[in-house]
Amino acid sequence: MHVFDENRILVLDFGSQTTQLIARRIRELKVYCEIFPYNADLHKIKEFNPKGIVLSGGPASALEDGSPTLTPDIFDYIMTQPILGICYGLQLLINLSGGTLIKGDQREFGHTNIEYQKKSLLFNGFDFADYQVWMSHGDSVDTFPKEFYTIAMTGSGVIAAVGHREKPIFGVQFHPEVTHTTIGKKLLENFVINICKCKPTWNMHSFIENNIKNIKKTVGNEKVICALSGGVDSTVTSLIINKAIGKQLTCIFVNNGLLRKNEAEIVLNFLKKLDLNVDFVDATDRFLTLLKGVEDPELKRKIIGNEFIQIFEEEAKKLGDVQYLAQGTLYPDVIESVSFKGPSATIKSHHNVGGLPEKMNLKLIEPLRELFKDEVRELGKELEMPEDLIFRHPFPGPGLAIRILGDITPQRLSILREADAIVIDELKKSGWYRKMWQGFAVLLPIRTVGVMGDERTYENVLAIRAVDSLDAMTADWTRLPYDLLARLSNRIINEVKGINRVCFDISSKPPATIEWE
Numbered sequence: 151m152h153v154f155d156e157n158r159i160l161v162l163d164f165g166s167q168t169t170q171l172i173a174r175r176i177r178e179l180k181v182y183c184e185i186f187p188y189n190a191d192l193h194k195i196k197e198f199n200p201k202g203i204v205l206s207g208g209p210a211s212a213l214e215d216g217s218p219t220l221t222p223d224i225f226d227y228i229m230t231q232p233i234l235g236i237c238y239g240l241q242l243l244i245n246l247s248g249g250t251l252i253k254g255d256q257r258e259f260g261h262t263n264i265e266y267q268k269k270s271l272l273f274n275g276f277d278f279a280d281y282q283v284w285m286s287h288g289d290s291v292d293t294f295p296k297e298f299y300t301i302a303m304t305g306s307g308v309i310a311a312v313g314h315r316e317k318p319i320f321g322v323q324f325h326p327e328v329t330h331t332t333i334g335k336k337l338l339e340n341f342v343i344n345i346c347k348c349k350p351t352w353n354m355h356s357f358i359e360n361n362i363k364n365i366k367k368t369v370g371n372e373k374v375i376c377a378l379s380g381g382v383d384s385t386v387t388s389l390i391i392n393k394a395i396g397k398q399l400t401c402i403f404v405n406n407g408l409l410r411k412n413e414a415e416i417v418l419n420f421l422k423k424l425d426l427n428v429d430f431v432d433a434t435d436r437f438l439t440l441l442k443g444v445e446d447p448e449l450k451r452k453i454i455g456n457e458f459i460q461i462f463e464e465e466a467k468k469l470g471d472v473q474y475l476a477q478g479t480l481y482p483d484v485i486e487s488v489s490f491k492g493p494s495a496t497i498k499s500h501h502n503v504g505g506l507p508e509k510m511n512l513k514l515i516e517p518l519r520e521l522f523k524d525e526v527r528e529l530g531k532e533l534e535m536p537e538d539l540i541f542r543h544p545f546p547g548p549g550l551a552i553r554i555l556g557d558i559t560p561q562r563l564s565i566l567r568e569a570d571a572i573v574i575d576e577l578k579k580s581g582w583y584r585k586m587w588q589g590f591a592v593l594l595p596i597r598t599v600g601v602m603g604d605e606r607t608y609e610n611v612l613a614i615r616a617v618d619s620l621d622a623m624t625a626d627w628t629r630l631p632y633d634l635l636a637r638l639s640n641r642i643i644n645e646v647k648g649i650n651r652v653c654f655d656i657s658s659k660p661p662a663t664i665e666w667e
């Protein structure tokens with residue numbers, strides 16, 4: 151654990167889709183928060199030394215055999231702390247305290263009204279009134295031991311919130327972490343700030359200071375290398391390490407020939423201004439030669455990944471004795487949770503520098519491993535990165551190779567680059583770029599008939615992909631307005647030679663993935 155902030159909340163995860171959101175909401179209150187699996191070591195929990203504990207929701211029924219539960223030693227320990235149980239967390243809390251649950255016949259999803267009945271610190275600042283909350287649950291609390299009392303009920307008579315008479319222990323049947331629960335933010339604030347007595351001290355400024363000290367101490371006089379892609383994670387990683395150790399860091403930036411329009415220039419210009427030590431390798435020919443005639447998506451990914459590692463090793467060797475490899479790993483990748491084992495990792499082989507640290511005998515530095523993406527962007531702002539770079543959509547390591555279906559040729563790359571640049575331009579002009587997770591163009595391996603002026607055309611089809619997502623594990627297609635889609639289609643067909651038809655991808659993930667290959 152790198153974080154020095156003593157105001158800390160721990161979320162014990164029972165597998166809910168929204169567990170990550172709980173941690174994010176708490177961090178938005180400027181209080182540091184981590185997620186551990188429900189069956190984490192008591193020793194690790196005590197070492198984390200939280201000022202309060204949230205028990206997350208989860209898909210299981212606490213009434214079923216084998217459902218996730220807390221060991222007696224963890225339960226005894228957490229009962230000495232402030233607790234907020236959410237949904238499954240509440241049911242488990244009540245069950246383990248000797249209460250009973252009613253099995254739900256069907257899962258209740260969506261809005262429910264709750265009526266707030268009894269004053270409590272958790273609802274501090276609310277009037278006695280009806281509130282809309284968001285519930286997703288099957289089971290509910292039937293009876294609870296006498297040390298608990300009811301704070302709120304739903305319109306249909308379900309216990310919606312309970313409190314402990316003597317201890318700062320609470321439970322809610324609804325999800326305060328989702329935005330549909332309008333009182334959720336205030337409720338979490340009441341728990342974290344007023345009940346757990348955390349001070350709102352977590353911010354990117356102090357994070358940078360602590361991190362710089364940490365990196366200096368770890369690295370000493372050794373050399374560090376970093377694979378820089380120009381994406382926000384690797385750029386922020388490089389900037390913060392650069393602040394700590396300056397020229398001891400070398401960033402290796404490989405142009406694989408599969409980048410977007412003007413991408414290498416934009417990134418290089420910015421880095422040059424900051425006086426970063428950048429080793430720029432233009433390996434376009436190497437990659438495109440290897441990819442010639444390759445149509446299989448997995449093979450494309452493997453070729454690109456292997457070649458990248460090869461080049462990275464070659465460059466690192468030139469630098470002499472390097473001890474550390476810096477990586478822009480983020481918190482969602484390191485959470486050892488029950489809920490986030492998304493399918494992506496096994497469906498597509500992701501291109502990163504995985505395997506390199508062992509192969510080259512390098513030690514890892516991951517200065518962002520406690521951060522969520524939005525925090526990395528805030529950090530980028532603190533480090534004076536231009537907004538354009540901070541808010542760039544994620545871009546896959548294999549780049550445009552997995553957005554050109556079928557064979558990759560310089561001509562197809564050029565068509566896709568031009569079309570993609572128009573997509574990005576229009577998304578930015580209309581204000582949609584910042585509202586969505588990712589938007590881009592995909593070049594399809596089919597041609598269709600069209601008519602331009604009086605001429606028959608037989609040209610390529612382009613797909614536009616636009617998705618909303620929180621973490622790329624799941625995604626929904628962005629409901630872009632028709633007039634924007636019309637503008638995109640008109641501009642692309644008129645301005646990009648080689649495309650005569652534009653489609654809009656309306657698939658969500660799952661079952662589709664965000665990238666097409």
Ligand code: XMP
Pocket residue numbers: 494498499500501502544545546547548588622623659662663664665666
């Ligand atoms: P999929 O297509 O799996 O993508 O739904 C999920 C997210 O990951 C990005 N992506 C990659 N990122 N190397 C990366 O660094 C890769 O090989 C890779 N493949 C997909 C994708 O853009 C989306 O944000």
